[in-house]
Amino acid sequence: MQHLKPRNNSMCETEKFKADIMDSGDSFIIRCYLAGYAKDELEVIATKDKLTVSATKNSSAEKKNERYVHRESSVMSRSRTFYMGDIDFMGITADYTDGLLTLVLPKSDIKDQRKIEL
Numbered sequence: 094m095q096h097l098k099p100r101n102n103s104m105c106e107t108e109k110f111k112a113d114i115m116d117s118g119d120s121f122i123i124r125c126y127l128a129g130y131a132k133d134e135l136e137v138i139a140t141k142d143k144l145t146v147s148a149t150k151n152s153s154a155e156k157k158n159e160r161y162v163h164r165e166s167s168v169m170s171r172s173r174t175f176y177m178g179d180i181d182f183m184g185i186t187a188d189y190t191d192g193l194l195t196l197v198l199p200k201s202d203i204k205d206q207r208k209i210e211l
Contacts, residue, residue, distance in 0.1 A: 110148065110171045121198040123175060128192030135189060137196065139182040146194065147172040 115122045127135065127148050136147045149170045181201040188195045 109173060112146075112173055112175075114175070120200055121177075121180070123194075123196040123198065125173070125194040125196070126192065127171075127189075127194050130192070132189050135194065137185075137187055137194075139185050141182060142178070143174055143176050144180075144182070144185070144196070144198070145172060145174045146196075 111126045113124045115124075123144075123146075125146050130148045130150055134148055134150055136145075136149075138145045138147075147170070149168065151168050177198065179201050181199040184199040186197045
């Protein structure tokens, strides 16, 4: 059974970012390639069964004293959701360096269900 599965939330295939998922034994490591984004343009949200990584860049911010003849402004948004199982979501750590977001997701021994012996 696979414990961690990625899912693309983007409407367009070109808007998804690349990610690698590794099993280090006691944790999963997710590496997301997000070059061009600042740290404050990233958001990571973890719930009991999923982790969502979002990146949003707004290139349409106004700059004073610029006189445009033609301008194509855009908001670039990318998002991936990883469905997790048996993860200690309170122990997740993150590091963002040189366009690489590294997430460490510790495995948990706690199961969502258990069999009750009669």
